[in-house]
Amino acid sequence: MGLKNLFLLALTGMTAVGCARQYYTNPILERGADPWVIERGGRYYYCGGGKGGICVSVSDRPQAIGEGQLVWRPGKGRWNSTCVWAPELHWWQGKWYIFYAAGWSGPPYVHQRTGVLESVTDDPTGDYVDKGMVYTGDTLGKWDSNRWAIDMTLMEHRGKLYGIWSGWESSEATDKTPQNLYIAEMSNPWTTVTPRVLISEPDTPYELAGGELPINEGPQVLKHGDDTFIVYSCGQSWLDTYKLSWLRLRSPDADPLKRESWIKSDKPVFEDNEYTHGVGHASFTTSPDGRKHYIIYHTKKEKTPGWNREVRMQRFRFRADGTPDFGEPVDPAKRLKGVSGRK
Incomplete structure (x- = not known):
């Protein structure tokens, strides 16, 4: 065999491997919830709970989540020692930040507050410093009036930084309390500089x-062109009525x-069908060139009430009016094309 043919055979083999890496079927995680994926520099970072704390994994493809590296474990006897929920990883001014909710104990889960971790270096799988609790109440500096808050996310808009989260109107003795969406301006990822502002409460039939x-939770920022959306979950996370809407x-x-x-x-913008039992708490990412958009979400494994969930991913597009078109949850038996991961 000549040198040219050897080269062509090698090239064909590399192409076949690259193409094979693109395709996947759902779920991308057999067990998981509140998925958070962020792309930076052609690498995808998945942040989630595990190993007694918060883990971050790295991959060259969003559909291929690697083993998580433990980056933080809560200490004992502190406000954030237990009930660590829904961590999110964000990049801001040269550092990584992880938002999470935690509380003293539960059930009932009435002590949940938001905390923030800051990376020591620019490595998201390295060490983090605990920056403490975020104030999410109505009177800045009055910590005894701080309010229940989960699922905080960051939004940068017009040169300003904002925190958006799900919270309660007042402190309650039961976790059977309606959840609303709030926003506040921030000077950095751990400091709010305005009192919270209510921007959504569950008030529509869906x-x-x-x-x-009634709950509004899991807010995620989705920007496209001049449009800014907050995509959030509603309809009870433990039921098959869980779904997505947007502001x-x-x-x-x-x-x-x-x-x-x-x-x-x-109306809802993404909801269950014959292939799912409720869908919610999504995050969004793109191909490295930014041209293809993907939604990563969780769904219940069975119709009965509970939190036994898995993580799925599929591509979505934007309509001519600028709104995201998530379509419907796809058949998990369908072979889907994802990111190849080739450099």
Whole structure:
């Protein structure tokens, strides 16, 4: 065999391997919830709970989540010692930050507050410093009035930083308490500089479906062109009524700290079908070139109430009016094309 043929055979083999790496079937995690995936520099970082704390894994493909590296374990006897929920990894001004919710104990889960970790270096799988609890109440500096808060996420908009989360209107003795979405301006990822502002509460028929407990939670920022969306979950996470909706910033110049600046969708934007039992708490990522968009979400494994969940991923597009078109959850038997991971 000539040198040219050897080269062609090698090239064909490399192409076949590369193509094979693109394809996958759901779920991408057999067991998991509240998935958070972020792309930076062609690498995908998955942040989640595990190994007694919070883990971060690295991959060259969002559909191939690697083994997590433990980056933080809570100490004993502190406000954040137990009930660590839904961590998120964010990049801001040269450092990585992890938001998480935690509390003294539960059930009932009435002590949940938001905490932040800051990376020591620019390595997201390295050491982190605990920056403490975030104030999520109505009167800045009055820590005894801090409020229940979970699922905090970051939004940068027009040169300003904002925190967005799910919280309670007041402190309660039961976790059977309605959850709303709040926003506050921040000077850095651990410091709010304005009192919280209510921007959404479960007040539409589709948000109230299930009837047990009205909630808005899991807010995620999705930007595309001049549009800014907050995609959130509603309809009870333990039921098959769990679904996604969104708030849309009225215009690029609208003030995010005003409730009237946010327009709520008049219908769900992603919900269960014959292949799923409720869908929710999504995150979003793109191909390394930014041209292809993917939604990563969890769904219940069975129709009965509970939190036995798995993580799935599929591609989505944007409509001509700028709104995201998530389509429907795809058949888990369907072979899907993801990111090849080739450099």
